[in-house]
Amino acid sequence: MWQFLIGGDSAFAALKERVIGACVVFQQQPMPPGSTPTTARVGVEVRAADGTATLFVERGVQYAGPSDAARRWLADGHIEFDNFDQMRQWIQVDLKACYTSPADSQTRPTRREDSSTLAAGELTDLRAVDRQLPRGPTATNIDENGLFQQLVRRIRGQDDAMGLLAKQVHRHLARRTPRRPSTLMALGPTGVGKTASAECLPAMLQGRLPDGAQYGYLRLDMSEYQERHRISQLLGAPQGYLGYDEGAQLTNTLRLNPRTIVLFDEIEKAHPDILRALMNAMDAGRLSSASATGAAGHEIDCRRAMFIFTSNLDAGGILQDLKTRNAFGHRSAVDAVCRNRLRAAGVAPELIGRIGCFLVFRPLDREARAEIVTLAITRVAEEYGVRVTGIDPTVVADILKASPDEGFGARPDEYLIDELLGSCLAEAAAAGLEQPALVEAGPPYRCVPFDSRAALSLDQSDATLGDKPRKEHQM
């Protein structure tokens, strides 16, 4: 805590600039003498709306020392102030006193830490702060086509939607200081890759962001948020209400990592008040429990986040309109069709108007399903510890034959893989098949060591198609 306790004007000014609208967390801060454990995380936050400030401390620290100030702070896990300067005053007077009682001489600052010998910038742990910053000073320029190629290797038969997704992600990351989160809505029938495409994004962005930053992922099933009172589980309780300091699913996740891809599944099922709070976030780039209740609450910066909403509403009508107009892949026509159809289906126009980009997912054709099955077989095999590098095409054909024809997407195909191939994969695993394996035609299906001379590899077979690169995407 010495960086706070002895910080000078310029250090606090630098800190203040960083904590407005964001909670900045400092790891492993020494706790007042008499505390167990001796270090804990400390967070500083100033709410952009009204300038009120909070000094958080990790919960669970036991304190047996004499200071009342420290006891209250550690017991509550936070302390509130009218403004940043008041918080500084409390830190440098009340809190400092519990580190400097005569008995606590071992916790006094060393010579190097003495404020008179430190440069202003050293007083706050600015490097730590910068790592946590929700708004970086530099933009991130990712390779849009590279991301598109990665997406279409995982998500099959949805090249138009994946092209738009890559473009939106590229644009959002390219903004030095985005004013609001990126907002997309994925529409289409069931089981065609809407959730899967959001899920795979963080792994694809790994290594593309500066300073080792990573995107997190949170999926929220909005059918669980149909009642108004569930709002506090999502956004946190307002100040003065029970559970205020506990945070909530969405706000806690964004507080820990402002770079999070949040998937709001089946958005039409959410209570209107919850939608209203989310809409505020989309406008202001801040998420606040206060926006739903009127009372003061936590405020979380969500400008770096990406919000992806999904819905199955009127998927048939949307697809039909796009087919009639031959408009797949034409951004403005897709947007117009989606907006009209969603409005007619009863989605609040205020929500529709805040969506930056619509991604329309098509029903899967036979080729896409064969590709998905092939990829899924290799994934399921990995769960058994078997590395499949070849699949007889009739195996894939058998799975597709056994699966319902249309209307359920790829889910039934994936379930059938385990039913048909589970035993053969389990046997291969039990036999310790360590070489690359070939799944032979059946039944009974068998996994045998892959013989590259005799078999079709995943790169050659009709059914496949592992890493076939796609044409350069153009929108």
Ligand SMILES: Nc1ncnc2c1ncn2[C@@H]1O[C@H](COP(=O)(O)OP(=O)(O)OP(=O)(O)O)[C@@H](O)[C@H]1O
């Ligand atoms: N286009 C696709 N490419 C690759 N895998 C897919 C595709 N579509 C579906 N899958 C696979 O099928 C399963 C279901 O897909 P997903 O969860 O994305 O469906 P969804 O479109 O979100 O459907 P729902 O509207 O019912 O939520 C996942 O395991 C996913 O890997």
Ligand SMILES: [Mg+2]
């Ligand atoms: Mg889904």
